[in-house]
Amino acid sequence: MFLDERRDYARLMSGNITGPLHGRIAVVTGGARGLGYAMARSLADAGADVALLDLLDGVRDAAEALAADTGRRCVGITVDVTAEASIADAFGSVARDLGIADVLVNSAGITSGTPLIDTQLASWQRVLDVNLTGTFLAGREFARRHVAAARGNPASIVNVSSMSAFAVNIPQTQAAYNTSKAAVSMLTKSAAIEWLPLGIRVNAIAPGYFASDMTRDFVASNPEMAEDWVRRIPAGRMGEPDELGGLLVYLASEASSYVVGQSIVIDGGYTTV
Numbered sequence: 001m002f003l004d005e006r007r008d009y010a011r012l013m014s015g016n017i018t019g020p021l022h023g024r025i026a027v028v029t030g031g032a033r034g035l036g037y038a039m040a041r042s043l044a045d046a047g048a049d050v051a052l053l054d055l056l057d058g059v060r061d062a063a064e065a066l067a068a069d070t071g072r073r074c075v076g077i078t079v080d081v082t083a084e085a086s087i088a089d090a091f092g093s094v095a096r097d098l099g100i101a102d103v104l105v106n107s108a109g110i111t112s113g114t115p116l117i118d119t120q121l122a123s124w125q126r127v128l129d130v131n132l133t134g135t136f137l138a139g140r141e142f143a144r145r146h147v148a149a150a151r152g153n154p155a156s157i158v159n160v161s162s163m164s165a166f167a168v169n170i171p172q173t174q175a176a177y178n179t180s181k182a183a184v185s186m187l188t189k190s191a192a193i194e195w196l197p198l199g200i201r202v203n204a205i206a207p208g209y210f211a212s213d214m215t216r217d218f219v220a221s222n223p224e225m226a227e228d229w230v231r232r233i234p235a236g237r238m239g240e241p242d243e244l245g246g247l248l249v250y251l252a253s254e255a256s257s258y259v260v261g262q263s264i265v266i267d268g269g270y271t272t273v
């Protein structure tokens with residue numbers, strides 16, 4: 001029952017069975033699985049057609065499953081968000097298959113678990129390349145296409161930061177990841193101010209511990225650490241991926257028309273105490 005209530009939130013907000021994102025076209029990087037897929041589903045439930053962009057070959061199957069489940073037009077496109085040409089090709093495919101995107105969710109991300117003193121340069125750079133540079137490249141391509149289309153419609157970018165942008169969540173060691181997410185939140189503010197006059201609002205969501213494909217394997221092989229996390233979360237549990245949907249649809253839609261440059265933490269109270 002609660003799950004249905006969360007999935008129906010978009011419709012409840014609008015009082016409109018077509019959903020607040022009806023007629024919009026959304027791109028979700030890192031959309032083949034995990035939080036990206038769950039957020040793509042929330043956007044589709046709210047009426048958007050969705051392009052999933054991901055490094056994984058399974059992205060096409062994921063898009064087919066999403067389309068079958070939600071009745072929206074969905075496409076899956078292989079991309080490496082760290083490569084300019086790959087991003088340009090992927091957005092070209094989106095434009096051909098669905099149209100010019102009005103919503104971008106930057107969810108592609110990787111983590112690192114090495115003590116800082118042992119961290120190799122290549123590993124440090126890879127985390128920053130995917131999490132930060134990938135967010136920049138996809139945002140810039142989205143913005144250029146929005147400006148070139150000159151349709152005058154509102155556009156929204158939602159970056160996926162992390163509570164790790166604001167708190168060093170111990171006991172794991174992940175300095176590169178924490179640093180990359182703090183930078184994503186600053187990029188969010190900077191892009192928000194530069195692109196607001198272009199009709200693009202930029203915000204971020206900053207999740208705490210969520211049960212995703214990324215964390216599930218980690219939790220299975222580190223059960224004591226996972227218990228430690230849960231002990232520190234006032235809500236007493238990790239978040240479920242669909243619990244991001246209400247905030248995401250709010251930020252993607254014009255319901256949040258005066259929210260600019262924010263990174264909104266959604267963490268069951270972890271960073272509140």
Ligand SMILES: NC(=O)c1ccc[n+]([C@@H]2O[C@H](COP(=O)([O-])OP(=O)(O)OC[C@H]3O[C@@H](n4cnc5c(N)ncnc54)[C@H](O)[C@@H]3O)[C@@H](O)[C@H]2O)c1
Nearest residue numbers: 030034035055080081107108109162207209210212213214
């Ligand atoms: N799960 C959590 O608890 C949590 C908490 C805070 C923030 N986040 C952030 O949420 C986002 C999604 O994380 P998740 O937990 O769903 O992880 P995940 O590993 O399940 O999904 C990440 C997706 O990004 C894709 N990806 C990785 N590198 C890519 C690249 N170079 N180009 C294109 N796609 C690429 C992967 O293939 C994968 O499908 C990440 O940015 C992560 O940092 C997750």
